[in-house]
Amino acid sequence: MKLQELGEFELTKLIREIIDDSRHPEQAIWQDLSIGPGDDAAVWQGNNHLQIATTDTMVQDVHFDLDTVTWDELGWKALAVSLSDIAAMGGIPQYALVSLSLPGELESESISKFIKSMTNLASKFETAIVGGNLTSSLRIIITTTLIGYTPDRVLMRSTARDGDCIAITGYAGTSAAGLENILGKIALDSSCQQVLRRAHLQPTPRIKEGRILVGQGVKTAIDISDGLIADLNHICEASGVNALIELEQIPIHPLVKHNFHNCLELALWGGEDYELLFLASEDTINKAKLAMSCPVTVIGKTTKEAQLKRISLRDRNGSFVPYEREGWDHFGKKFSRAKNIRS
Amino acid sequence: MKLQELGEFELTKLIREIIDDSRHPEQAIWQDLSIGPGDDAAVWQGNNHLQIATTDTMVQDVHFDLDTVTWDELGWKALAVSLSDIAAMGGIPQYALVSLSLPGELESESISKFIKSMTNLASKFETAIVGGNLTSSLRIIITTTLIGYTPDRVLMRSTARDGDCIAITGYAGTSAAGLENILGKIALDSSCQQVLRRAHLQPTPRIKEGRILVGQGVKTAIDISDGLIADLNHICEASGVNALIELEQIPIHPLVKHNFHNCLELALWGGEDYELLFLASEDTINKAKLAMSCPVTVIGKTTKEAQLKRISLRDRNGSFVPYEREGWDHFGKKFSRAKNIRS
Numbered sequence: 001m002k003l004q005e006l007g008e009f010e011l012t013k014l015i016r017e018i019i020d021d022s023r024h025p026e027q028a029i030w031q032d033l034s035i036g037p038g039d040d041a042a043v044w045q046g047n048n049h050l051q052i053a054t055t056d057t058m059v060q061d062v063h064f065d066l067d068t069v070t071w072d073e074l075g076w077k078a079l080a081v082s083l084s085d086i087a088a089m090g091g092i093p094q095y096a097l098v099s100l101s102l103p104g105e106l107e108s109e110s111i112s113k114f115i116k117s118m119t120n121l122a123s124k125f126e127t128a129i130v131g132g133n134l135t136s137s138l139r140i141i142i143t144t145t146l147i148g149y150t151p152d153r154v155l156m157r158s159t160a161r162d163g164d165c166i167a168i169t170g171y172a173g174t175s176a177a178g179l180e181n182i183l184g185k186i187a188l189d190s191s192c193q194q195v196l197r198r199a200h201l202q203p204t205p206r207i208k209e210g211r212i213l214v215g216q217g218v219k220t221a222i223d224i225s226d227g228l229i230a231d232l233n234h235i236c237e238a239s240g241v242n243a244l245i246e247l248e249q250i251p252i253h254p255l256v257k258h259n260f261h262n263c264l265e266l267a268l269w270g271g272e273d274y275e276l277l278f279l280a281s282e283d284t285i286n287k288a289k290l291a292m293s294c295p296v297t298v299i300g301k302t303t304k305e306a307q308l309k310r311i312s313l314r315d316r317n318g319s320f321v322p323y324e325r326e327g328w329d330h331f332g333k334k335f336s337r338a339k340n341i342r343s
Numbered sequence: 344m345k346l347q348e349l350g351e352f353e354l355t356k357l358i359r360e361i362i363d364d365s366r367h368p369e370q371a372i373w374q375d376l377s378i379g380p381g382d383d384a385a386v387w388q389g390n391n392h393l394q395i396a397t398t399d400t401m402v403q404d405v406h407f408d409l410d411t412v413t414w415d416e417l418g419w420k421a422l423a424v425s426l427s428d429i430a431a432m433g434g435i436p437q438y439a440l441v442s443l444s445l446p447g448e449l450e451s452e453s454i455s456k457f458i459k460s461m462t463n464l465a466s467k468f469e470t471a472i473v474g475g476n477l478t479s480s481l482r483i484i485i486t487t488t489l490i491g492y493t494p495d496r497v498l499m500r501s502t503a504r505d506g507d508c509i510a511i512t513g514y515a516g517t518s519a520a521g522l523e524n525i526l527g528k529i530a531l532d533s534s535c536q537q538v539l540r541r542a543h544l545q546p547t548p549r550i551k552e553g554r555i556l557v558g559q560g561v562k563t564a565i566d567i568s569d570g571l572i573a574d575l576n577h578i579c580e581a582s583g584v585n586a587l588i589e590l591e592q593i594p595i596h597p598l599v600k601h602n603f604h605n606c607l608e609l610a611l612w613g614g615e616d617y618e619l620l621f622l623a624s625e626d627t628i629n630k631a632k633l634a635m636s637c638p639v640t641v642i643g644k645t646t647k648e649a650q651l652k653r654i655s656l657r658d659r660n661g662s663f664v665p666y667e668r669e670g671w672d673h674f675g676k677k678f679s680r681a682k683n684i685r686s
Binding site for chain 2: 012037095
């Protein structure tokens with residue numbers, strides 16, 4: 001079957017099955033492995049702490065377009081997405097490797113800007129870029145691998161329980177709104193434009209917030225990279241729970257609410273917000289909220305009631321809202337939308 | 344300046360300078376860093392051992408052609424090149440992350456073969472594939488990141504001294520000969536073809552040999568990925584030494600010697616042999632040789648005498664052989680050749 005028919009999630013499953021079949025439980029590396037493929041990052045037992053590693057690739061004309069992004073923004077984002085994966089594990093980032101495949105006709109000045117911006121972000125999070133790889137290619141391909149650790153424990157996808165509250169940091173849909181503006185779908189004034197562009201191209205990874213979640217006893221988290229519903233679905237699938245989302249609770253940035261009639265769709269399916277979606281008891285979430293300087297909003301809960309779907313959406317009138325699919329598929333390339341939702 | 348004018352090595356230097364400028368010596372991550380960009384892998388102090396990490400990218404139609412390589416071979420090679428970097432550091436591989444960018448029209452069966460082959464090689468070296476990333480792209484891009492460790496110390500590029508002997512494991516040029524055959528430049532009988540194809544597409548990383556080198560007191564090593572002369576040049580530059588190579592000592596596989604009139608050129612500039620090139624005193628090299636089951640050949644020495652060039656080549660008559668450049672450049676794409684060398 002072709003990958004575009006199979007889809008990203010089935011392909012991921014196929015690969016995981018092959019890797020699982022290859023396990024040698026008698027080997028030390030497999031004994032030390034805490035989390036293999038299928039979470040935001042891999043985790044294994046180091047000598048005195050858990051080691052965490054994650055990798056992400058950005059491909060020109062798939063993930064970015066040089067006509068609409070600067071080299072500064074590209075360098076920042078390429079590292080930010082991996083930092084966000086470490087944040088989603090509750091980890092502390094340490095060392096990054098950057099693999100660049102570049103066309104020969106690029107200007108070296110562009111690459112200087114790219115690397116400088118990346119080191120600026122790295123410094124903010126006390127992370128060192130320590131190696132990488134250079135090759136030529138027709139289009140730009142950037143793969144960032146980030147290695148970190150946690151002295152205590154990690155946040156996982158598989159630990160949600162029935163009755164957990166579902167919360168997110170910051171706002172959902174701001175990045176997708178930024179992308180719509182960058183693509184010229186909507187004109188905005190320049191200060192608004194700057195906020196949304198930054199949300200899309202220079203997100204701030206929630207490293208500090210991830211550590212607070214661990215400290216406050218939260219066990220379950222993911223970063224919103226595929227989209228709120230898609231990422232919540234990853235947690236529901238991994239934990240075997242159902243979720244009920246109250247649409248009017250979803251935190252949407254005032255600039256997005258004001259300018260985008262489709263703001264709720266952007267918030268639910270837009271992706272790339274790199275906020276943390278986390279689940280815990282109400283008490284625990286309240287404690288985490290008090291400890292954080294960013295907004296934290298409860299948007300729903302896990303429940304045995306909502307048997308109809310893995311994830312149910314309820315509007316302000318208490319009516320369930322039908323929708324089609326759960327998320328972005330890299331191969332299918334269908335950007336899913338709910339039916340008839342307007343905020 | 345365009346990258347194709349600047350060249351790979353200058354671009355690497357530029358990136359290293361920016362990263363060096365970004366260092367924060369007061370941060371723990373920089374204090375723990377033993378080796379940053381510029382060796383076969385990055386190395387930092389873990390709790391009880393040195394941690395090692397390396398990354399490599401293979402791009403379709405740059406590094407491989409689906410018309411001439413099978414998915415089994417591709418999976419093997421994509422991991423083997425990273426294992427070889429860990430071997431060149433004298434390290435023990437542990438965990439791999441694999442980032443795949445794939446066109447939607449690929450068959451999932453191909454990816455299954457690819458991953459199975461990769462897990463087969465991983466198992467041989469007690470390595471676990473623990474994560475990665477999937478994205479769509481027009482051409483296939485494979486980035487493998489490998490994390491390992493050493494309980495004692497690492498092999499480096501910068502530790503060669505005047506008077507060291509220069510040795511290599513196995514044969515040089517076999518991989519390049521395999522590539523010439525695959526590209527249809529020369530017809531060979533099928534058993535010969537199989538040996539050379541395997542050398543090019545399914546090299547065996549010298550992990551065991553790297554550990555022996557550490558155990559026997561060798562300090563300096565690199566793997567031959569760019570080519571014997573290019574990689575020796577990396578060591579000479581990093582260590583500030585000159586080298587004198589005796590051309591008739593270079594070990595060339597009998598099948599290559601017999602079938603390729605340009606075998607010496609392939610051995611010197613061909614690359615991708617993934618053998619270890621290492622430097623130490625004669626005594627130390629003899630001890631290492633005794634401890635290894637593969638061929639080990641001394642091919643020259645570092646010297647203060649050879650002042651004319653970083654690397655001098657001497658033929659069987661004691662005459663110095665002129666040559667043009669030192670290696671493969673990913674952006675310049677010039678596959679350098681010596682003048683007038685025939686073995």
